Amino acid sequence: MSGLKLFNTKGGVTEVVPRLAEAEADVQCLVEAHMETLLGVRFLASEYSTGPVHGGRIDSLGLDENGSPVVVEYKRGVDAGVINQGLFYLSWLMDHRAEFEHLVRDRLGPTVASQVLWTGPRLVCIAGDFTRYDVHAVREHRRSIDLVRYRLFGNDLLGLEAVASVSGKTQGARRARRGPVARAAADAQGASTAELANAVDEALLGLGDGVNRVERKQYRAYQRVRNFACVCAPQRSKLLIYLKVDPKHVDIVPGFTRDVSGLGHHGTGDLEVQLRTPRDVERAQDLFRASYASA
Numbered sequence: 001m002s003g004l005k006l007f008n009t010k011g012g013v014t015e016v017v018p019r020l021a022e023a024e025a026d027v028q029c030l031v032e033a034h035m036e037t038l039l040g041v042r043f044l045a046s047e048y049s050t051g052p053v054h055g056g057r058i059d060s061l062g063l064d065e066n067g068s069p070v071v072v073e074y075k076r077g078v079d080a081g082v083i084n085q086g087l088f089y090l091s092w093l094m095d096h097r098a099e100f101e102h103l104v105r106d107r108l109g110p111t112v113a114s115q116v117l118w119t120g121p122r123l124v125c126i127a128g129d130f131t132r133y134d135v136h137a138v139r140e141h142r143r144s145i146d147l148v149r150y151r152l153f154g155n156d157l158l159g160l161e162a163v164a165s166v167s168g169k170t171q172g173a174r175r176a177r178r179g180p181v182a183r184a185a186a187d188a189q190g191a192s193t194a195e196l197a198n199a200v201d202e203a204l205l206g207l208g209d210g211v212n213r214v215e216r217k218q219y220r221a222y223q224r225v226r227n228f229a230c231v232c233a234p235q236r237s238k239l240l241i242y243l244k245v246d247p248k249h250v251d252i253v254p255g256f257t258r259d260v261s262g263l264g265h266h267g268t269g270d271l272e273v274q275l276r277t278p279r280d281v282e283r284a285q286d287l288f289r290a291s292y293a294s295a
Helices: 024-033 035-039 082-094 097-108 132-139 171-176 180-189 191-205 278-283 285-294
Strands: 006-008 014-016 041-049 057-064 069-075 122-127 144-153 157-166 212-215 219-223 227-232 239-243 257-259 271-275
Touching (some): 024 035, 024 069, 035 041, 035 069, 041 097, 057 082, 057 097, 069 082, 082 097, 082 122, 082 144, 132 144, 132 157, 191 239, 191 285, 271 278
Parallel strands (some): 069 122
Antiparallel strands (some): 041 057, 057 069, 212 219, 227 239, 239 271
């Protein structure tokens, strides 16, 4: 169980005691109603049938911010079977890609359906708690798996905590692979911009365990349960990074940071950070950490 304690400071200091939901369905309904806000995942379907042969129902199906399919499984408390159950459904999903894309087309339209990213389907397990064996098991697996602990506080507060988040690849492999953003930096801008992109990559991957790097054509996303940074292909002599930081809480510095709330851009995030030199990477470290903490 998490060591986090929550206190109400109105009229003194009173601890708000955490509790589990009365039923698994209560957690599922709450998350499905606010899935994009809580997990960065667009909700597609609930209790999705895998047909008479497999004879199961996937708790929730969704599509994350980068276009990756997501299976979400819920348990009220601790359940040793939640990971294996979710992996079973994830395997089913990989064998039924056309069916999933048809579902996306019906819910979100043909353009979104044509951009589904099948290189990194994800399993998100939300439960009252997990054992150390669960955490070890997901770190040994070759799939993208997120273990998320929930707690209810009082009548109005929900807490979500990322217990483990793995991409199914070793960090070394992630560091070595060069995606479209890195290739664009090296090919179009030369060594200096390529080195800048590498420095950003090192900084973002080094923020903590379980950072997953997702390559899209126009950007590279860094995510825990949700995206926390998106690095776009270089523009002339600079890199643009979009962070999940509220621009209202940042001192905007022209030429370094910009509020892009409501403006169209590749990737996700409302704060744009412009990097031109290694010193800019150092200046951005606190913003990187704040965005990582929000994910």
